Structure formats: C-alpha cells, structure tokens
Amino acid sequence: MPEPKQTKASPTMADTDIAIVRIAPETSFKNKAYEALKEAILKMDIYATPEPVMLDERALSERLGVSRTPIREAIAMLEQDGFVKTVPRRGIVVVRRTKAEIVDMIRAWAALESMAARLITTTARKKDISALRDFFKDFSDDRLPQDHVEEYSKANIAFHQALISLSESPVLVDLTNDLLLHVRGYRQLTIGRKDRTATSLPEHLGIIEALEARDTELAEKRARDHTLGLAAYVEAHGQELFT
Amino acid sequence: MPEPKQTKASPTMADTDIAIVRIAPETSFKNKAYEALKEAILKMDIYATPEPVMLDERALSERLGVSRTPIREAIAMLEQDGFVKTVPRRGIVVVRRTKAEIVDMIRAWAALESMAARLITTTARKKDISALRDFFKDFSDDRLPQDHVEEYSKANIAFHQALISLSESPVLVDLTNDLLLHVRGYRQLTIGRKDRTATSLPEHLGIIEALEARDTELAEKRARDHTLGLAAYVEAHGQELFT
DNA sequence: ATTACGTTTTTGGCATACCAAATGCCACGA
DNA sequence: TCGTGGCATTTGGTATGCCAAAAACGTAAT
Numbered sequence: 001m002p003e004p005k006q007t008k009a010s011p012t013m014a015d016t017d018i019a020i021v022r023i024a025p026e027t028s029f030k031n032k033a034y035e036a037l038k039e040a041i042l043k044m045d046i047y048a049t050p051e052p053v054m055l056d057e058r059a060l061s062e063r064l065g066v067s068r069t070p071i072r073e074a075i076a077m078l079e080q081d082g083f084v085k086t087v088p089r090r091g092i093v094v095v096r097r098t099k100a101e102i103v104d105m106i107r108a109w110a111a112l113e114s115m116a117a118r119l120i121t122t123t124a125r126k127k128d129i130s131a132l133r134d135f136f137k138d139f140s141d142d143r144l145p146q147d148h149v150e151e152y153s154k155a156n157i158a159f160h161q162a163l164i165s166l167s168e169s170p171v172l173v174d175l176t177n178d179l180l181l182h183v184r185g186y187r188q189l190t191i192g193r194k195d196r197t198a199t200s201l202p203e204h205l206g207i208i209e210a211l212e213a214r215d216t217e218l219a220e221k222r223a224r225d226h227t228l229g230l231a232a233y234v235e236a237h238g239q240e241l242f243t
Numbered sequence: 244m245p246e247p248k249q250t251k252a253s254p255t256m257a258d259t260d261i262a263i264v265r266i267a268p269e270t271s272f273k274n275k276a277y278e279a280l281k282e283a284i285l286k287m288d289i290y291a292t293p294e295p296v297m298l299d300e301r302a303l304s305e306r307l308g309v310s311r312t313p314i315r316e317a318i319a320m321l322e323q324d325g326f327v328k329t330v331p332r333r334g335i336v337v338v339r340r341t342k343a344e345i346v347d348m349i350r351a352w353a354a355l356e357s358m359a360a361r362l363i364t365t366t367a368r369k370k371d372i373s374a375l376r377d378f379f380k381d382f383s384d385d386r387l388p389q390d391h392v393e394e395y396s397k398a399n400i401a402f403h404q405a406l407i408s409l410s411e412s413p414v415l416v417d418l419t420n421d422l423l424l425h426v427r428g429y430r431q432l433t434i435g436r437k438d439r440t441a442t443s444l445p446e447h448l449g450i451i452e453a454l455e456a457r458d459t460e461l462a463e464k465r466a467r468d469h470t471l472g473l474a475a476y477v478e479a480h481g482q483e484l485f486t
Numbered sequence: 487a488t489t490a491c492g493t494t495t496t497t498g499g500c501a502t503a504c505c506a507a508a509t510g511c512c513a514c515g516a
Numbered sequence: 517t518c519g520t521g522g523c524a525t526t527t528g529g530t531a532t533g534c535c536a537a538a539a540a541c542g543t544a545a546t
Contacts, residue, residue, distance in 0.1 A: 068531085073319045076319045089539090110358065170347060172350070332507045
C-alpha cells in the first residue's frame with residue numbers, strides 16, 4: 001500500500017507542493033436521481049389530491065435521461081427513508097402520512113430537540129447561543145410574526161435547525177432533519193397558523209434565555225414543551241387539513 | 244427458463260368462501276438480500292480487525308444465488324441505514340463507528356426513551372407497565388445480574404424495547420430500534436460490564452415505579468438519566484474497546 | 487346492458503453485458 | 517535496486533432485455 005510516508009525524502013515529489021484536492025467524486029446517477037426525486041416529492045403537495053400519487057420507473061428514467069437501474073436504486077433508498085412505498089407489480093406510491101403519524105413524528109422531534117437543548121447548556125458558547133436571536137431580528141412589536149406568517153415560518157425552521165446544530169451532535173441533527181422533511185409538507189398548513197404563531201416567538205426567546213443561563217433542566221423543559229405544543233396543536237386542529 | 248405456468252383455476256368463484264389473505268407477497272430477492280446482509284453485518288464483530296471490512300457485489304450475488312441487481316439495491320438500502328458506505332470504483336465498506344458516534348447515538352436513544360416514558364405515564368395500562376418487571380424475574384439477591392452478564396444483557400435489551408413499545412409510538416419504536424442496531428455491536432462489550440450491571444437493575448425498577456405512579460416528570464428523568472449514564476460510561480471506559 | 491373470459495398492455499423484478507476508473511502485476515531500463 | 521510505463525484485472529456504474537403478475541381492454545355470450 002502506497003501510504004504517504006512523510007519521512008520519504010524523495011527528490012521527485014516534495015511535500016510542499018500545491019494542494020491536490022482529491023479531484024471531484026462526481027456523484028453517480030443513482031445519487032442524482034435520489035436527490036432529484038426526493039426534492040420533487042418534498043416539493044409537491046401530497047395531501048392535495050385524494051388519489052394516491054404514483055411514480056413510474058420507466059417514465060422517470062426517460063425524464064431524467066438515465067436508465068431504469070439507477071432509478072430503481074434511488075427508489076430503494078427513498079423507500080428506506082419512508083418517502084415512497086413500492087407495491088410489487090402495482091407501482092410506486094408516494095407515502096401519505098396520517099395526522100397521527102405526523103403528531104408522532106413531532107413528539108419524537110420534541111424529544112430530540114430537548115436533548116439538544118440539554119447538551120447545549122453544557123457545551124455551546126454563549127456567543128453562539130445568543131446568535132439564535134438573529135433569526136427573529138426582523139420581527140418586533142411593530143412587525144408581528146402573525147402578520148408575516150410565511151416569512152416567520154422560514155425563520156422558525158431555520159431557528160430550530162440552528163438550535164439542534166449547536167448541540168454538535170450529528171445524530172440529533174440528522175434525525176431531526178429527517179423528521180422535519182416528513183413533517184414539513186404537513187406543516188406548511190399548520191405551523192404557519194396565526195394563532196400559534198403569536199405564542200411561538202416568546203417561547204423561542206424563553207428557550208434561548210434558559211440556554212444562556214445554562215439552566216439545563218429549564219432549557220430542556222422549554223424546548224420540549226414548545227414542540228410538544230405544536231404536536232398538541234396539530235392533533236387538535238389538524239383535522240381540517242386532511243383525512 | 245420456462246417456468247411451469249399454473250393455469251387459471253376454477254371457472255366460477257363464489258364470494259362467500261374462506262378468507263383469502265391477499266396471497267403471499269413473497270418478499271423479493273432485493274428484500275431477502277437486504278435482510279441477509281443486514282443480519283450478517285450485525286453478526287460479525289466489525290471492531291475486531293484493524294483493516295476495514297469490504298464487501299464484493301459479485302461475490303455476494305454468487306453466494307446468495309441471485310444477480311447483482313437485487314444485491315446492489317440491497318446495498319443502496321443498507322447505505323441509507325448507515326451500515327455500509329460504497330466508495331466509487333473502490334468497494335463497499337462496512338461502516339465502523341467511532342466511540343464518539345456511539346456515545347452520540349446513545350444520547351439520542353436516551354432522548355427518545357425518556358419521551359416514551361413520558362407518554363407511557365399518560366396512556367399505558369397499569370397492568371402492562373407492571374409486566375415490565377417480568378424481564379428481570381430471573382434475577383434476585385440470590386442470583387445477581389453481575390453473575391450472569393450475558394443473560395442479563397439480553398433481558399436488558401428486551402426490557403428497553405418493551406418499554407418503548409408501551410409508548411405506542413411507532414416513530415419512537417422504529418428510531419430506537421435503528422439506534423440499538425448500531426450500538427449493539429459496540430455494546431456487546433460495554434453494557435455487559437459487571438460494574439454497570441450492578442446499578443442497572445435498580446434503575447430499571449425505579450423507572451417502572453415512576454411509570455406506575457404516573458409521575459411523568461420523574462419517569463422521564465429516570466429513563467433519561469439511566470441511559471445517559473450508559474453514554475457516560477461508554478465515553479469514559481470505551482477506550483479499551485477500540486480506536 | 488351486463489357478465490364472463492381471453493388478450494393486450496403495463497409494471498416492477500431480475501439477469502446479463504458492457505463500460506470506465508482504479509489497482510495490481512510485471513517487464514524493462516536507468 | 518529502484519522507478520516507470522503499460523497491460524490485465526478488479527470493481528462499481530449503467531444500459532438493456534426478458535419475465536411474470538396484474539391491470540386494462542375488448543369481445544362475445546346471456
């Protein structure tokens with residue numbers, strides 16, 4: 001094995017030469033198809049039509065300009081993610097979550113985020129914690145979140161993702177991101193509701209304060225209760241959305 | 244190869260006959276390969292050899308008696324699970340987790356389990372909660388867990404899985420099962436350690452008591468702290484295991 | 487018109503062939 | 517001895533073709 005032996009005083013190749021960046025891995029068609037399909041699925045409003053949304057391998061391979069093989073591998077990956085379900089000899093159906101499933105996911109999210117909050121109180125820098133306020137700097141008493149629901153919704157998601165990231169726990173980050181992807185479609189119509197938006201911002205600030213105070217238990221509790229509140233809200237008011 | 248074609252059976256078929264159970268879906272080779280490979284990976288001790296463990300598509304397809312196509316689809320799924328990583332033009336490598344990653348996973352597990360405990364206090368039946376003690380009925384002051392580490396380890400895992408199941412939250416169940424699969428390999432050598440085993444059983448009983456008492460906060464705290472204790476233990480003593 | 491039944495079409499599952507990049511081996515030459 | 521270049525091999529990536537199960541369609545009998 002040609003291991004880079006640093007003591008090798010070879011005249012031909014100095015260790016001090018320009019940085020070679022390992023070239024470009026050039027993602028495979030399989031991964032490209034995966035990304036493309038994932039994005040397409042997340043973009044569409046799955047809960048709009050009553051009939052199940054179906055995918056066709058051959059149609060997809062034609063549209064993406066590749067053969068069925070990488071498409072099928074991408075489908076297999078998406079199925080692992082829980083985005084699609086292929087029924088043998090029937091077709092590939094985009095999975096629709098029930099309200100109960102969404103609520104369940106939000107609860108798991110709450111669990112992970114509260115743990116993130118716990119970790120943050122012991123490891124994150126004050127500067128980074130305080131920076132979380134910036135996500136809401138465009139809102140104030142003069143510019144209420146409930147009057148700019150769409151914009152606030154984006155800031156909201158960005159805040160939560162930044163919060164989790166502060167935990168410096170890749171597992172927590174990845175798991176919550178996955179959950180968020182599933183919840184998001186449903187969420188477009190829920191988190192943005194004015195009635196919840198009003199209480200959202202103060203709760204966020206409360207979480208930040210607890211983090212800054214290094215109050216582990218309080219931060220955990222506030223983070224948990226905030227997201228559990230969303231779960232309860234969806235459970236109570238989600239009926240009008242679908243099913 | 245000409246398969247013996249089974250001709251369409253009876254001419255008339257009454258709707259009133261026995262319940263047909265949708266036939267057998269007969270899992271595809273793709274899924275069979277997925278299960279087989281997953282089990283094989285979990286069974287082997289990945290942390291035994293210094294060199295990375297590699298898989299070969301063609302060798303696998305030959306051993307399992309199927310073509311490369313379903314094998315590749317199975318590999319794609321395993322990669323989504325994080326069990327393997329395929330490096331283009333290089334090979335498929337079984338992923339080895341670092342101690343830090345294992346600790347991180349255990350923390351996420353703690354988060355999910357504490358949420359499960361929380362839910363259980365509000366929904367589970369007393370009878371089902373109490374039944375959790377049965378997992379440890381073979382242990383007592385006369386038969387200490389630390390004297391039967393292997394056996395206790397199995398009971399331990401079964402207890403945790405049963406606990407999570409009581410939450411009746413499919414998401415929590417699935418997520419923790421996934422995490423457990425990853426931790427398990429590492430875990431064979433950690434959770435079974437005598438020094439931790441001694442304190443494990445009392446903590447479990449403490450969790451059960453809090454659940455029975457419907458003390459949401461206490462149950463959550465005990466469940467969390469118990470598993471976080473394992474994380475701390477691995478972080479402190481896991482060095483001897485690998486890396 | 488409706489039902490029964492045979493045919494065609496569609497669709498996912500699987501096998502196979504070929505490609506190109508990465509490696510390894512080995513002969514050749516300084 | 518050591519490095520160099522090239523050829524054969526290995527390996528994952530992709531394209532294609534065929535198969536059988538199902539659905540879709542069509543047609544004839546009641």
